[in-house]
Amino acid sequence: MPWRWPWTRTETRESGGDFSDAVLRLIEAEAAGTAADTSSTAAVEAAAGALSRAFAGAAVEGPAWAQEAVTPDVLAQIGRDLIRRGDSLHVIRDDAGGVRLIPAASWHWEGDHNPATWTVRATAYGPSTSTTWKLPAASVVFARWGGGPGQPYVGTAPTSWAALTARLQAETERTLGNEAKGPLAQLIAIPQDGGDGGEEDPLAMLKADIAAAKGKALLLETTAAGYDQGKVAAPQRDWIASRLGPNPPAGLVELRQAAFLAVLAACGTPPDLFAPADGTAQREALRRWHMNTVMPLARMLEHELSRKLDAPIRLRFDGYAMDLQARAATFQKLVAGGVAVTEALATSGLLADETA
Numbered sequence: 001m002p003w004r005w006p007w008t009r010t011e012t013r014e015s016g017g018d019f020s021d022a023v024l025r026l027i028e029a030e031a032a033g034t035a036a037d038t039s040s041t042a043a044v045e046a047a048a049g050a051l052s053r054a055f056a057g058a059a060v061e062g063p064a065w066a067q068e069a070v071t072p073d074v075l076a077q078i079g080r081d082l083i084r085r086g087d088s089l090h091v092i093r094d095d096a097g098g099v100r101l102i103p104a105a106s107w108h109w110e111g112d113h114n115p116a117t118w119t120v121r122a123t124a125y126g127p128s129t130s131t132t133w134k135l136p137a138a139s140v141v142f143a144r145w146g147g148g149p150g151q152p153y154v155g156t157a158p159t160s161w162a163a164l165t166a167r168l169q170a171e172t173e174r175t176l177g178n179e180a181k182g183p184l185a186q187l188i189a190i191p192q193d194g195g196d197g198g199e200e201d202p203l204a205m206l207k208a209d210i211a212a213a214k215g216k217a218l219l220l221e222t223t224a225a226g227y228d229q230g231k232v233a234a235p236q237r238d239w240i241a242s243r244l245g246p247n248p249p250a251g252l253v254e255l256r257q258a259a260f261l262a263v264l265a266a267c268g269t270p271p272d273l274f275a276p277a278d279g280t281a282q283r284e285a286l287r288r289w290h291m292n293t294v295m296p297l298a299r300m301l302e303h304e305l306s307r308k309l310d311a312p313i314r315l316r317f318d319g320y321a322m323d324l325q326a327r328a329a330t331f332q333k334l335v336a337g338g339v340a341v342t343e344a345l346a347t348s349g350l351l352a353d354e355t356a
Helices: 018-032 042-056 064-069 072-084 163-180 204-211 250-266 279-309 324-336 341-348 350-355
Strands: 009-014 059-061 087-095 098-103 106-110 119-125 129-136 140-144 185-188 241-244 314-316
Touching (some): 042 072, 059 064, 072 087, 087 119, 119 140, 163 250, 279 314, 324 341
Antiparallel strands (some): 009 129, 087 098, 106 119, 185 241
């Protein structure tokens, strides 16, 4: 098996450092009421989960040892990382005669403008210890969502590029969450002498019946008699419960939905993929998402895997023919226009699918 291992040094220590700092930051954020961020919304998780599952479902083509290294777990983690943090790094290690790709939780790059000079200090965590490697760039698989020429060694998440929209989504969900956390109760008017719930409480039986009702019908004495004080003392309405609970403005709910779809679009996920659209619109959204997001990212990942594992790696997504209907329509039009069947099959891509 052709291989090169240009790593240098490995360190193992008790878990702490970055992990402990992250926990402390989370506790401080929760205490300050600012724990939610632009990546903790349903829209980001929907996009990250979709890409993660799409990558996990890819079939890996290449040498057997490479297929064992590039597992569905590895591909799923890369897909999730690209959306949530903008980059993903896996350390290449030789394990019991095979190859493993170990996901790094944190890393730091060093070097000049030439990527061949880059080195990385990467850390992976276990249940009780963490391991840190200092490696050249050739010993890690590094995937990015997007970055700038000023920091070619850093990936930028889509929620960072679309920070205003992501913040709008996060703030509307935070506001709705605060609204939902408000008190929830049914307020029932009772006489001034409502009692204390004890044996002498004139409303003790009524209170017990209401507490045990759980949706059942109750037969209650009318209040029209004014609690034995005459109709003058009777309530204007008879046994009407007033609801106390969340009641967000309709505009806020609509704004949250609009921001949800906008964040999906920023993450390369067609909104119709998760919107209440008909089957045709959702199929078209699935095709566009697969062709415009999943496949380009897969091609970039193929290039990185092939270069770092020193073997040809290909990811195939043949579980579902995303554009089969479009290919068939193209084939039909070509044949109707006088193109030979074999040429029409090759042009529309159907011949390649049959021989693969």
